Amino acid sequence: MDSFKAIVVKENEDQVNYGVENVNLISLSTGEVLIKVEYSSINYKDMLAVQKNGGVIRNYPMIPGIDLSGTIVQSSDNRYTEGQKVVVTGFKMGMSHTGGFAEYARVPSNWIVPLPDNLTQKDAMVFGTAGFTAALSIMTLEKNGMDINNNPRILVTGSTGGVGSIALQILSKIGYKEISALVRKEHQEEVAKSLGATDVIFASELGEQKKPLDKQRYDFVLDTVGGEVASRLIPHIAYGGSMSMCGNAGGIKLTSTVLPFILRGINLLGIDSVNVPIHKRGYIWEKIANEWNISKTSLVNEITLNELPDIIEAVKNGQHLGRTIIKI
Incomplete structure (x- = not known):
């Protein structure tokens, strides 16, 4: 191909x-496999990638996009063949390695996961x-102990985001039955309930952090915002x-005492999705494609590359709901 379209920062x-x-x-960027990109998606990190001092892109110019699904068109690795459908997420893609916001992407072969049978490229x-x-x-x-049979009280923060x-x-x-969603704005309450929350609380209800130990409201917290x-x-x-922790939209600082850890034995569980070893990724994607597949009911908006700036602004201003995918 002589030329193709891409978002360039x-x-x-x-x-x-x-x-x-x-x-x-x-x-x-270099790699053993050339992929014709079918879809990418917008994540919080993609918004940071196009900001000054966003802390994502190291060298310019750069094609952003930290994930993609597509079809292999060339491969120098005999494990992968032309026409094979694949998914790529994380590693250095969209940061120091050109990413998924383009019609073509070239990546190292050890970043690739074959697309599971029950999952389309869009899904x-x-x-x-x-x-x-x-x-x-x-x-x-x-x-770390969360079990449907124990009917745990679970809280999800950033509950209407990606x-x-x-x-x-x-x-x-x-099958979990007691799922609380933390939201900031009134219009998010109905959205959270439509996604499966059985209870909704507002961030303003948390009050100030006054006590090192407070009422034991939740058995498990899936935190996406930090701070x-x-x-x-x-x-x-x-x-x-x-509490699992995977994001920093609310800030990178954490304020606490040792008391919840030494008197209640709680755990903070760091979640890194960027550098998960490739041999573990296939299992996770099979889980997503089968018993955890919610792609048909998910809150999804589909756009083109040209519509990206509007969605980036919505993410930046905290006005984005659900998932936005890009049809490349």
Whole structure:
């Protein structure tokens, strides 16, 4: 192909700008596999990637997009063949390696997961990095004692965003009955309930963090925002409970005392979806494609590359709901 379309982020003096441009294969980072991209999706990190000092992109110009689904068109690795459908999330893609906001992407072969049989390329990006992170969070909480048979009280923060909305739906689908959703705005209450929340609380109801130990409201917290919200919730986690943490939209600082940890034995569980070893990714995607598949009922908006700036602004201003996928 002579040229193809991509979102390109450039730095000019003290400004960062981005838009759709015509590029060619020379513009792509190195890798053993060339993929014709069918879909990508928008994640919080993608919004940061196009901001000045966003902390995501290291070198300019760069094609952003931290995930993609597509079809292999060339491969120098005999494990992968032309015409094979695949999904790629995380690693350095969209950061220091050209990413999924383009008609073609070239990636190292050890970043690739073959698309599961029960998942379309579109469905894969309905989940995308956000869904992969939600699934990883739930799996980690279950490894640390969260069990349907015990009817645990679960709270999901950022519940109408990318990770939170998928987490609510998976938790509801697999049988959890006491799922609370933390929201900030009134219009999010109905959305959270439609996604599977059995109760909704507003961030304003948390009050100030006054006590190192407070009423034991939740057995498990799936936190997607970090910062002050996570800090306020730690004193409310019940004895032996856990909080998974996967995001920093609410800030990177955490304020707590040792008391919830040494008197209630609670756990903070860090969730990293970027560098999960490739041999573990296939299992997670099979789980997503089968018993945890909520792609047909998920809150999804589909756009083109040209419509990306409007969605980026919505994410930046906290006005984005559910998942937005990009038809490349």
